[in-house]
Amino acid sequence: MNKVTHIEEAIAAIPSGAVVMVGGFGSPGTPFSLINELLRQGQKHLTLIKNDANEAGIGISKLIEAGRVDRLITTHIGLNKTAIEWMNTQRLEVEFHPQGMLAEKIRTAGAGSFGFLTDIGLGCEITREDQLLDWEGERYKVEMALKADFALIHAARSDRLGNLVYEGSAMNFSPLMAMAADQVIVETPECCEPGEIAPNQIHTPCAFVNSLVLLPLLTQEYAVMEHHVRH
Amino acid sequence: MNKVTHIEEAIAAIPSGAVVMVGGFGSPGTPFSLINELLRQGQKHLTLIKNDANEAGIGISKLIEAGRVDRLITTHIGLNKTAIEWMNTQRLEVEFHPQGMLAEKIRTAGAGSFGFLTDIGLGCEITREDQLLDWEGERYKVEMALKADFALIHAARSDRLGNLVYEGSAMNFSPLMAMAADQVIVETPECCEPGEIAPNQIHTPCAFVNSLVLLPLLTQEYAVMEHHVRH
Amino acid sequence: MSDIEIILKRAVHEVHPGSILNLGIGLPTQLLDYLPDDLDVMIHSENGVLGAWKQAPREEMSASLIDAAGAYISTVKGCSFFDSAVSFAMIRRSKIDLTMIGAFEVDQEGNLANWKIPGKFSPGIGGAMELAQKTPRIVVLSTHCDKHGKPKILTKCRLPVTAYHCVSRIITDKAVLDVTPDGLLVTEMAAGMTPESLQAITEAPLIFAADTLDLTEEVKLS
Amino acid sequence: MSDIEIILKRAVHEVHPGSILNLGIGLPTQLLDYLPDDLDVMIHSENGVLGAWKQAPREEMSASLIDAAGAYISTVKGCSFFDSAVSFAMIRRSKIDLTMIGAFEVDQEGNLANWKIPGKFSPGIGGAMELAQKTPRIVVLSTHCDKHGKPKILTKCRLPVTAYHCVSRIITDKAVLDVTPDGLLVTEMAAGMTPESLQAITEAPLIFAADTLDLTEEVKLS
Numbered sequence: 001m002n003k004v005t006h007i008e009e010a011i012a013a014i015p016s017g018a019v020v021m022v023g024g025f026g027s028p029g030t031p032f033s034l035i036n037e038l039l040r041q042g043q044k045h046l047t048l049i050k051n052d053a054n055e056a057g058i059g060i061s062k063l064i065e066a067g068r069v070d071r072l073i074t075t076h077i078g079l080n081k082t083a084i085e086w087m088n089t090q091r092l093e094v095e096f097h098p099q100g101m102l103a104e105k106i107r108t109a110g111a112g113s114f115g116f117l118t119d120i121g122l123g124c125e126i127t128r129e130d131q132l133l134d135w136e137g138e139r140y141k142v143e144m145a146l147k148a149d150f151a152l153i154h155a156a157r158s159d160r161l162g163n164l165v166y167e168g169s170a171m172n173f174s175p176l177m178a179m180a181a182d183q184v185i186v187e188t189p190e191c192c193e194p195g196e197i198a199p200n201q202i203h204t205p206c207a208f209v210n211s212l213v214l215l216p217l218l219t220q221e222y223a224v225m226e227h228h229v230r231h
Numbered sequence: 232m233n234k235v236t237h238i239e240e241a242i243a244a245i246p247s248g249a250v251v252m253v254g255g256f257g258s259p260g261t262p263f264s265l266i267n268e269l270l271r272q273g274q275k276h277l278t279l280i281k282n283d284a285n286e287a288g289i290g291i292s293k294l295i296e297a298g299r300v301d302r303l304i305t306t307h308i309g310l311n312k313t314a315i316e317w318m319n320t321q322r323l324e325v326e327f328h329p330q331g332m333l334a335e336k337i338r339t340a341g342a343g344s345f346g347f348l349t350d351i352g353l354g355c356e357i358t359r360e361d362q363l364l365d366w367e368g369e370r371y372k373v374e375m376a377l378k379a380d381f382a383l384i385h386a387a388r389s390d391r392l393g394n395l396v397y398e399g400s401a402m403n404f405s406p407l408m409a410m411a412a413d414q415v416i417v418e419t420p421e422c423c424e425p426g427e428i429a430p431n432q433i434h435t436p437c438a439f440v441n442s443l444v445l446l447p448l449l450t451q452e453y454a455v456m457e458h459h460v461r462h
Numbered sequence: 463m464s465d466i467e468i469i470l471k472r473a474v475h476e477v478h479p480g481s482i483l484n485l486g487i488g489l490p491t492q493l494l495d496y497l498p499d500d501l502d503v504m505i506h507s508e509n510g511v512l513g514a515w516k517q518a519p520r521e522e523m524s525a526s527l528i529d530a531a532g533a534y535i536s537t538v539k540g541c542s543f544f545d546s547a548v549s550f551a552m553i554r555r556s557k558i559d560l561t562m563i564g565a566f567e568v569d570q571e572g573n574l575a576n577w578k579i580p581g582k583f584s585p586g587i588g589g590a591m592e593l594a595q596k597t598p599r600i601v602v603l604s605t606h607c608d609k610h611g612k613p614k615i616l617t618k619c620r621l622p623v624t625a626y627h628c629v630s631r632i633i634t635d636k637a638v639l640d641v642t643p644d645g646l647l648v649t650e651m652a653a654g655m656t657p658e659s660l661q662a663i664t665e666a667p668l669i670f671a672a673d674t675l676d677l678t679e680e681v682k683l684s
Numbered sequence: 685m686s687d688i689e690i691i692l693k694r695a696v697h698e699v700h701p702g703s704i705l706n707l708g709i710g711l712p713t714q715l716l717d718y719l720p721d722d723l724d725v726m727i728h729s730e731n732g733v734l735g736a737w738k739q740a741p742r743e744e745m746s747a748s749l750i751d752a753a754g755a756y757i758s759t760v761k762g763c764s765f766f767d768s769a770v771s772f773a774m775i776r777r778s779k780i781d782l783t784m785i786g787a788f789e790v791d792q793e794g795n796l797a798n799w800k801i802p803g804k805f806s807p808g809i810g811g812a813m814e815l816a817q818k819t820p821r822i823v824v825l826s827t828h829c830d831k832h833g834k835p836k837i838l839t840k841c842r843l844p845v846t847a848y849h850c851v852s853r854i855i856t857d858k859a860v861l862d863v864t865p866d867g868l869l870v871t872e873m874a875a876g877m878t879p880e881s882l883q884a885i886t887e888a889p890l891i892f893a894a895d896t897l898d899l900t901e902e903v904k905l906s
Contacts, residue, residue, distance in 0.1 A: 001480050001502060025731040025732070025750075025752070026731070026754055028748045028749065029748075051731075051768070074808060075808050075809055075810055075811075076807055076809065076810035079754065084807060094808075096808045098809045098810075098811070098812075098813040098814055099730055099768070099809065099814070100730075100768070100772025100773075100811065100814045102768075103767070103769045103771070103772055104342060104344065104772065107769040108347065110555065111335060111554065111555075112349075112550075112555045112556075113348060113554070114369070114371055115366070116339065116342075116345075116346065117344060117346040117373075118343075119345070119817075120776070120814055123848060126809065126813075133364075133366075135346070135373065136375070138345070140346070142348075142366065156748065159540055161504075161540040163542055166431060166765075167431060167746075167749075167765075168733075168748035168749030168765060169731045169748065169750055169751070170748040171431070171765055171766065172732050173767070174767070175767045176767055176768065179548075179551055179555060195539030199399075199511075199537065199541045199543045200397065200398060200399070200402070200543045201432050203767075205542040205544055206504070206540065207482055207504070207506070207558075208552070222747055224747045224756060228754050228756060229742070229756060230755070232702050232726070232762075256509040256528075256530070256546070257509070257528055257532055258525065259509075260526075305586060306587055307585055307587065308586055309586060327584075327586045329589070329590075329591040330587065330588050330592070331546070331551075331589065331592045332550075334545070334546035335547055335550065341777065342769065342777075343772075343773060350595075351554070351591060351592055352591055352595075354623075355591070355622065355624070355625070357587065357591075392726075394762055398526045399511075399524055399526035399543060400507070400509045400510050400527050400528055401526040402543055402545050403510050403549075404546050405545070407545055407546065407547055410770075410777060424761070426762060426763075430733075430735070430763045430764050433764040433765075433766075434545075436734045436764040436766055436770070437726070437734070438774050438779040438780075439774070439777075439779065453525055455523050455524075455534060459534060460520070460523070460534060461533070
């Protein structure tokens with residue numbers, strides 16, 4: 001049960017037209033190396049699902065700027081003026097959800113359920129008439145599960161079976177996406193032997209992971225971004 | 232933000248007639264001490280929500296045998312002949328759910344949602360006509376969220392803010408119940424200072440915990456049960 | 463060799479290295495005793511364990527670690543613990559490759575009844591319904607007849623069904639049967655059984671493979 | 685003192701020891717700079733942090749740890765990290781005691797608009813909708829008027845609403861206003877403001893507390 005795979009092979013499994021979830025909230029948790037390989041291989045007409053669009057010139061913004069992304073399902077792209085420009089000029093279709101609804105839609109797919117009843121956004125512009133359900137005397141909004149063909153995940157640490165550990169705020173959507181996507185590709189800078197991670201400290205059990213790409217080193221993209229440091 | 236409370240005071244908050252979730256799958260994770268105190272204080276007409284009924288003479292079975300429990304929402308009570316006897320003689324009302332549906336109903340309440348759409352049990356005896364929903368061309372069963380007034384939880388370790396860590400298979404329903412109940416009472420044999428548990432090793436963040444009872448020692452109920460050891 | 467031993471020894475052949483499996487409470491759990499110690503599998507237990515293994519040595523038992531059957535288990539390297547919602551997410555997302563499960567009744571369409579005998583036995587549902595409905599491959603382990611000698615392999619289940627069209631294979635002390643679109647296909651029979659004698663203790667009509675193997679031989683290989 | 689400074693220094697008084705709070709991106713996040721270092725609060729950040737704190741010293745910054753506003757934060761003792769589903773479960777289960785949030789518009793019924801200006805600004809929704817709808821106490825931090833000098837405190841929001849009837853209090857550079865069943869009650873005013881001059885820059889009709897305090901004095905206490 002060794003899931004370690006070459007990055008070329010892991011990413012080559014993704015066809016054009018695929019629906020791809022990408023972990024990360026801003027930079028932390030963003031699988032920059034997997035994204036760069038997807039850019040290199042040239043898959044097109046992708047639908048991406050990510051909390052945000054990263055910032056111009058890095059992460060999934062590279063895919064957007066290269067015209068590879070037809071559609072982005074997200075919650076907020078305010079930090080990426082390029083993505084907003086692509087959206088406003090109709091070169092990128094963007095579907096927005098409240099952040100917790102996006103998380104919960106993904107988690108619902110990951111739990112093998114099909115939708116959930118909520119009151120978030122009831123009466124607001126984001127709610128359409130056909131999403132309303134009167135049930136047992138109350139009115140709810142039905143949010144449907146959001147699945148994907150692939151998930152691209154960055155883990156701080158893994159064993160070679162694919163048990164994952166996240167660090168800091170880099171966890172965010174990753175454990176949910178690992179459950180919700182049919183094929184889960186993980187990049188990690190640190191791969192250990194099974195048993196080295198305590199069983200109750202594993203964030204994503206290996207059952208949810210299909211392939212594991214070892215990063216020989218963390219490039220500059222993974223470093224602290226100077227323009228976010230206040231002096 | 233010190234949540235450490237005396238056991239008498241913590242349990243005295245529970246009134247007769249309360250709906251109480253109890254962690255644990257079999258013995259692991261069962262908050263025996265909190266249950267014993269609830270037995271001692273005498274609250275009646277309780278509705279309990281627990282995976283199982285423990286075994287005769289221990290855990291929530293004590294409450295059932297003392298006639299304190301009107302209703303049990305559970306998944307399987309096969310290891311407790313006394314509880315089955317109470318059920319069969321109509322002294323205890325029992326509501327059964329598939330185990331993962333019980334978990335998910337609790338988790339749905341814990342997520343602040345109201346229900347979810349599933350296909351589990353469709354066409355089976357457990358599904359009533361009024362639970363069926365045709366939505367976007369598919370037929371689903373609607374499972375409603377399951378909340379509680381209180382949750383009683385056993386944690387292997389905590390800090391005094393109420394950040395919890397579970398051990399082994401003792402996690403099971405506890406993190407879900409901690410999210411789903413309005414008041415969460417935790418017992419633990421080990422309470423440390425904030426910061427001693429690594430932030431990414433906390434299973435239940437302190438926001439979900441209201442009071443914390445320190446166990447001076449673990450009684451025999453927490454030990455390996457000889458009759459479950461095969462020789 | 464007891465009927466149970468025959469079933470379990472044959473069931474060992476169903477377990478493929480590299481797979482994730484769940485062993486239902488009762489007969490399937492006993493399979494643990496028959497699995498080689500170096501087998502590369504991950505056993506899922508509904509109570510939140512992936513990587514459960516045989517009973518731990520007495521001095522290593524933890525009161526906080528059981529499998530869903532209540533045994534004080536050891537674990538394999540790479541084991542993980544998680545909550546019940548994640549545990550059943552794993553099941554409903556079909557991440558368990560194989561579930562071995564017991565049966566009160568199983569029928570020719572692969573329908574399974576194993577959770578309730580109205581008026582006699584209704585201790586609850588447990589994890590059976592979700593395992594049966596969502597595991598890609600379900601192998602039923604069961605004696606061929608009940609303790610009164612009555613067939614358990616039926617034309618149509620009479621007890622409340624756990625899940626429909628879920629069973630792939632049935633392993634009994636008398637035969638191995640595959641659920642196919644055409645009905646139940648017998649691929650192995652125990653020594654001494656004939657198509658006629660097997661049909662006589664089976665309610666569902668049986669189809670026999672051209673090269674029906676000797677179940678007893680398979681058992682000896684374990 | 686700038687308008688922003690006035691607002692933030694006054695906002696410090698809203699933070700009670702022992703509470704959990706969330707600081708919206710923009711003006712509220714800047715409050716961090718004004719909080720005393722030994723304050724016993726837990727700051728929730730939507731990206732999965734409970735116990736977020738001020739920017740970390742340069743040598744302790746981690747590229748894996750930011751708050752929802754993108755700052756490389758330090759954490760307090762007892763901090764926990766969790767996934768986005770748990771993070772918003774915390775919000776929707778109303779475990780956040782207080783959210784300070786920015787506004788494009790807020791009206792006399794406590795309705796809030798802060799996520800979209802159709803045709804001009806629609807970067808998404810983020811966590812604002814759930815925070816606004818589910819936090820027991822919402823305090824809006826905002827300049828009293830927009831940069832063109834137009835009132836932001838309206839009779840009825842004209843922009844798409846983030847959440848209805850959610851705001852408890854509004855803190856501006858000119859006044860502190862509480863949303864009450866009778867309308868907006870002014871409890872503090874900046875030095876030099878009169879009921880008339882405040883009403884003149886506010887679209888919603890104002891009620892004035894009998895003992896309206898001096899906002900400027902409150903600010904000096906910080």
